[in-house]
Amino acid sequence: MIEVTVQVNGAPRTASVEARKTLADFLRDDLDLTGTHVGCEHGVCGACTVIVDGRAVRSCLMLAVQAAGAEITTIEGLANDGGLGTLQQAMWDSHSFQCGFCTPGFVMQATAYLSAHPDADEQEIREALSGNICRCTGYQSIIDGVLLAAQRSREA
Amino acid sequence: MKLPYVEYEAPTTIAEAVDLLAEHEDEASVLAGGQSLIPLMALRLARPAVLIDINGLSELSLVAVTDGRVAIGAMTREYVAEDSATVSDAAPLLAAALPLIGHEAIRSRGTIGGSLAHADPAAELPAVALALDAEFAVRGRAGERVVPAADWFEGYLATSRRPDELLTEVRFPVAAPGTGVAFLEIARRHGDFAIVGLAVSLTLADGVISDARLAFAGVSDVPVRVAEAEDLLLGERPSAELFAEAARVATAGLDPPADLNGSSEYRKQVAATLVRRGLQAAADNADERQ
Numbered sequence: 001m002i003e004v005t006v007q008v009n010g011a012p013r014t015a016s017v018e019a020r021k022t023l024a025d026f027l028r029d030d031l032d033l034t035g036t037h038v039g040c041e042h043g044v045c046g047a048c049t050v051i052v053d054g055r056a057v058r059s060c061l062m063l064a065v066q067a068a069g070a071e072i073t074t075i076e077g078l079a080n081d082g083g084l085g086t087l088q089q090a091m092w093d094s095h096s097f098q099c100g101f102c103t104p105g106f107v108m109q110a111t112a113y114l115s116a117h118p119d120a121d122e123q124e125i126r127e128a129l130s131g132n133i134c135r136c137t138g139y140q141s142i143i144d145g146v147l148l149a150a151q152r153s154r155e156a
Numbered sequence: 157m158k159l160p161y162v163e164y165e166a167p168t169t170i171a172e173a174v175d176l177l178a179e180h181e182d183e184a185s186v187l188a189g190g191q192s193l194i195p196l197m198a199l200r201l202a203r204p205a206v207l208i209d210i211n212g213l214s215e216l217s218l219v220a221v222t223d224g225r226v227a228i229g230a231m232t233r234e235y236v237a238e239d240s241a242t243v244s245d246a247a248p249l250l251a252a253a254l255p256l257i258g259h260e261a262i263r264s265r266g267t268i269g270g271s272l273a274h275a276d277p278a279a280e281l282p283a284v285a286l287a288l289d290a291e292f293a294v295r296g297r298a299g300e301r302v303v304p305a306a307d308w309f310e311g312y313l314a315t316s317r318r319p320d321e322l323l324t325e326v327r328f329p330v331a332a333p334g335t336g337v338a339f340l341e342i343a344r345r346h347g348d349f350a351i352v353g354l355a356v357s358l359t360l361a362d363g364v365i366s367d368a369r370l371a372f373a374g375v376s377d378v379p380v381r382v383a384e385a386e387d388l389l390l391g392e393r394p395s396a397e398l399f400a401e402a403a404r405v406a407t408a409g410l411d412p413p414a415d416l417n418g419s420s421e422y423r424k425q426v427a428a429t430l431v432r433r434g435l436q437a438a439a440d441n442a443d444e445r446q
Contacts, residue, residue, distance in 0.1 A: 002164070019164030019207065022194075041157060042195035046261065055235065055264035061194045062265060063187075065164060066211055109261060130346040131259025 004068045008033065009077030017064045023057075024048040026064035027074060035075035035104050039133070046132030049105040050074050056112035075104040078111065086153055087111055091145030098136035106132050110146045120150055159197045163206040170295055173210055173322050178297050180206045181319040187211070188231055188270035191262050216269070216324060221246050225291075225327040230269025235260075237268055246330045249288060249337040249357050253280040256339060259347040272308075273323045275315045278349040278374040280339060282309060285326065286379045287355040287371035292317075293325040300324075312377040332367065335359045336442025338434040341373070342426050344417060350374045351417045352426045356434035358389070360442045365389045370402075370434075375412040375427055382406040385431070394439035396432075403431035 001016040008031060015030035022041075027033045027050070036059060039047035043061040050059045051073040078085045084092060087110055097103050106129060113128040114120065120128065125146050134142060167173040177184060185193055185204035188211070196202035210216065216231035219240050226246045228237060234257055237243050237250070244251040257263055257271070257280050271281040272292070284290075285305045292303040294317055301321070308315050317323055331337070337357045341350035353373035359366050368389040372380045385406035392398050412423035 018161075020159040020162050022159065025158070042198040043191060043262070044195075046259070049261055052264075056261040057264045058191075058261050060198075061190050061262075063164075063190070063194075063209075065166075066190075066209065113260065127346050128260055131261055 002065050004064050006067050006069070007071045009073060015064075019063060019065055021064045022060050023050070023052075023062045023064050023067050023072075024059035026067070027059060027072075030064075033074050033076055037101055037104050039101070039105075044133070045102070045105070046109060047102050047105040049108040049132065051108055051112050054112075056109045073108070073111075075107060078107065086156070087114065087146070087149040090149035090152055091142070094141050094145035094148055096138070096142045096145035098134070098138045102132060102134045102136075106134070106142055110149070114146070114150055114153065118150060118153060122147060125150075157198050157200070159194070160200065160203060162197070162204060164209065165206060166209045166212050168212050170213060170215065170322065170324060173208055173213060174295055174297055174320070176206075176208050177322060178320045180208070184208050184319075186273070186322065188273070189233065189266040190270075191258065191266040192270065192274045192276070210322070219243060221330060224330050226250075226330060227325050227327045228268050229325055230267065230273070230323045232268045234263040234266045234268065234271070238263060247288070247328045248331055248335065249339060249355055250281075250284050250328055252337050253284045253339040253355065256280050256341060256347075256350075256353075262347075268326060269323045272326055273315060273317060275309055275313055275378075276349070277309075277312060277376060277378050278353070280341070280350070280353060280355075280373060282379040283353055283355040283371040283373040284339065285328070286381050287357055287369040288328050290329075291327040292323060293327065294318075294321040295324045296321040306381075309378040331357070332359050334361055334442055335367070336438040336440065338437035338441070340430045340434045340437070342430070352412070352423050352430060354427070354430040354434045356431075356438045358394075358435065358438040358442050360394070360439070363393055365392055365394065370406055370431065372406075372410070372427060372430075375410050375423060377413075380410070382409075384409075389435075394435070396436070399432050399435040399439075402435060403428040406431045 005014040037047040039045035048059040183205040187209040216229040218229040238254040341353035357369040368386040
């Protein structure tokens with residue numbers, strides 16, 4: 001077992017893990033952060049996307065031991081004082097959710113993308129989210145929500 | 157699925173990594189960005205006994221221009237190369253291909269060396285490396301060996317890297333003045349592996365083609381360079397007729413694999429269309445760069 005300490009949503013967290021444990025399972029099983037969802041477990045669906053050192057990554061394609069010392073943001077880290085962040089509120093207002101399984105991955109990917117590309121247009125947002133799969137196929141309302149968040153952030 | 161049990165080593169120097177490879181050889185897999193290896197392990201298509209994680213080898217993350225070559229360290233992440241002004245100035249074909257690799261989250265972790273060592277024939281970087289005659293620097297206990305791209309790709313997911321060697325750096329020639337490039341691919345959706353992809357580089361001198369490079373992704377078990385079509389273009393002036401003839405010659409010998417995304421015949425037709433479009437796009441942006 002290997003001891004791993006990471007900074008998650010601003011707080012240091014430590015656990016001992018096997019080398020083969022993915023960051024996704026580490027977050028869910030060892031740190032009880034079950035907001036990060038595990039879908040395909042081989043890097044196709046995007047449901048497990050989290051932000052590591054400022055970049056969106058698939059937490060099922062990274063080992064927990066590789067995250068030692070990293071700064072990680074998960075879906076649990078986006079709410080402000082229990083309320084919704086700008087992107088979350090815009091997605092709520094746009095009905096960007098159906099069953100909700102893919103939602104944390106979409107929200108984390110969109111968060112990373114909008115922070116680097118605040119002026120993104122619809123085509124760019126579609127491309128940025130092309131690695132996330134929604135099996136309810138509710139893509140249109142997801143894109144609408146992200147576009148609305150970008151617009152609200154620019155106007156704020 | 158969860159990953160199978162595996163031993164884990166995290167060397168901090170190249171020498172240490174090379175020693176570990178010499179010790180474990182075929183039993184070990186080198187873990188770079190993990191965007192191909194980890195899925196292969198999850199699907200039990202790869203069962204290494206030991207992972208040798210080279211993410212701690214910071215000297216393998218670099219982009220530097222020396223002696224007419226752009227040297228890219230094997231651990232350089234794809235997003236870093238994508239954002240590099242040096243890469244876009246000196247290796248525009250590589251810069252054109254990078255944004256097409258997987259999705260943004262894949263490029264956050266995926267590495268230049270990892271993709272080229274994995275050698276998926278449908279991936280973008282192998283076609284770019286072959287088109288540009290890149291050189292692969294590998295390190296073993298005996299020292300460094302440099303392998304030309306023409307000798308690197310040996311088969312499906314197979315390269316001439318020996319089990320006790322580590323890919324440390326890939327060197328691309330700096331594009332000559334008057335060079336135009338294009339990387340085109342047809343895929344079902346953005347970020348998927350190409351059904352067919354094409355890397356094109358054309359250099360124009362006084363309106364005449366002085367260098368032409370064409371390499372396909374997704375038409376064989378290795379990336380495919382088409383020398384006959386390149387020779388046909390040399391010394392000619394760009395025209396739609398010339399490019400149509402090049403497309404015919406470039407695809408005449410192809411026998412692409414069939415799968416659920418397309419038949420062999422369909423792939424061949426897509427390949428010809430990409431040659432025409434790619435040559436035209438490269439010729440147009442060669443004019444702009446002159």
